[in-house]
Amino acid sequence: MTHPPYDPYYLLQQQQQQEYTDRTGVNTLFVSGLPDDVKAREIHNLFRRRPGFDSCQLKYTGRGNQVVAFATFFNHQSAVAALHALNGIKFDPQTGSTLHIELARSNSRRKRKPGSGAYVVIDKRVKAAANAQESSSDEGYSDADEAAGNENIDSANKDVLVTATSEIAADLDNAVAGVDERSEKTFVGGLQQCSTLFIANLGPNCTEDELKQVLSNYPGFNVLKMRAKGGMPIAFADFEEIEQANKVMEELQGSLLPSSDRGGMHIEYARSKMRKT
C-alpha cells in the first residue's frame, strides 16, 4: 500500500518530518541528564522563574531508571531563552551531573484545564515492565507516549501556580494595551516585549564596532549603546519594531562573538525602550 497525499497518516508523517527540521514553532524543552532521583518539584523550581514559563512534566521513560523532563513555555522565544540560560549547568553539585536541554521534537499537547497542575509526573515504569518485549527497540521515549500518558494524572494535582500566573499576565496585558498606543511594548505570554534589546555576557574586550557590525545585518536596527558595568560590557540595541528585535534575539541568542570569552551573548528585552536622541 502506498500513502497518497490525502492519507491522514501520511499527512501526519509529513508534519512530523517538518517538525524534525524546523522547530521554530516549538515552545517545549526536552531535558535530559537528570539524576534518576530527581523530583518533579525540582524541575518546576528550575524553570518557574524563567520568563514565559508555563508548566513542566517529569517522565520516567521506563528505560532503566532514565528520567527526562519537558518544560513548556508560552512561546518559542521564551523557551529558547531558558534553554540558553540553563543548558549545561551542573544540576547536582554532588554528582556533577550536567543538564542537557534541547528544543523538544514537538510541543507538549497537555490540555490546559483551569486548575491543572504546574507540573505533572508521567510514569511508564510499570507498564514498561509488562510489555518489556515489544518496546525493546530504538529510542527511550516518544512524544506520542507523553501525550497519551498524562491525562489521567492531571487531575491529581491541585497546584494553582499556572492559573495564577496566567491571570497576572492577562491583567498586565490589559493594562499595557490601554497605555501603550504605539506598541513599543507588548506582552506575550507574560513576557514584556520591547524593541530595545539588552545584551549581556559579552567578553571584556568586546567593542561597540564589533557588535554593531553583527547587528547591522538585521533589518530595523537603529542604535547601539554600550557601557561597562563592573568591567563587563553590556549593550542596548534599539530596533524599529518589536518583530525585528524578536528576530535578532532568536537568531543571536547564545551566539559567540570573536571577543566572547565566557560563552555566548545573553539577550533579553530591555526594561524600557531606548530614548530617541
Added chain:
DNA sequence: AGCACA
C-alpha cells in the same frame, strides 16, 4: 546576574 539614555 548584569538594564542606560532622558
